[in-house]
Amino acid sequence: MATPDFIRTLRAAAGHQLLWLPGVTALVFDDEGRVLLNRRTDTRRWSLIGGIPDPGEQPAACAVREVHEETGVRCVPERVVVVQALAPVTYENGDICQYMDITFRCRAVGGEARVNDEESLEVGWFEVDALPELEESELLRIKQALSDAPTWFEPMPSQ
Numbered sequence: 834m835a836t837p838d839f840i841r842t843l844r845a846a847a848g849h850q851l852l853w854l855p856g857v858t859a860l861v862f863d864d865e866g867r868v869l870l871n872r873r874t875d876t877r878r879w880s881l882i883g884g885i886p887d888p889g890e891q892p893a894a895c896a897v898r899e900v901h902e903e904t905g906v907r908c909v910p911e912r913v914v915v916v917q918a919l920a921p922v923t924y925e926n927g928d929i930c931q932y933m934d935i936t937f938r939c940r941a942v943g944g945e946a947r948v949n950d951e952e953s954l955e956v957g958w959f960e961v962d963a964l965p966e967l968e969e970s971e972l973l974r975i976k977q978a979l980s981d982a983p984t985w986f987e988p989m990p991s992q
Contacts, residue, residue: 835952837885849927856919856932858883859896860978861908861939867958868975869946870965871903874954875924879965881974883934896937904956907943914938914978915985919970938978 886895
């Protein structure tokens with residue numbers, strides 16, 4: 834994942850310690866009900882499309898921007914499907930981040946799926962019943978996006 838300039842500035846002062854950051858994921862479906870995925874350059878794994886909002890950028894606008902930057906597809910956010918704190922990630926350089934992710938269900942409205950930047954090795958549309966191996970949290974988000982259930986969040990512990 835390309836590191837935004839404002840994160841580089843934070844890292845200059847914070848070193849490799851944990852940064853708590855906003856994150857946005859876009860679950861993009863086409864008219865045939867297929868989901869858009871990319872195979873990331875950093876992990877070499879298939880993944881949902883996502884990124885970090887720029888300072889002041891609205892989460893839905895970030896979702897649209899990230900999808901277009903990474904895949905060439907234009908999309909429209911339809912609803913928030915999941916809000917959750919993801920597990921901490923340690924990158925190859927030792928940086929540690931944890932993301933508060935907002936996942937949007939989006940509808941493709943144009944463009945052609947292709948590798949559109951250096952963050953993706955491959956980009957493709959996948960039938961929901963024929964997905965490549967994904968993280969469990971990504972499968973949860975896809976399941977939630979396909980349901981009519983309200984936005985999912987981790988329940989509060991019993992008091």
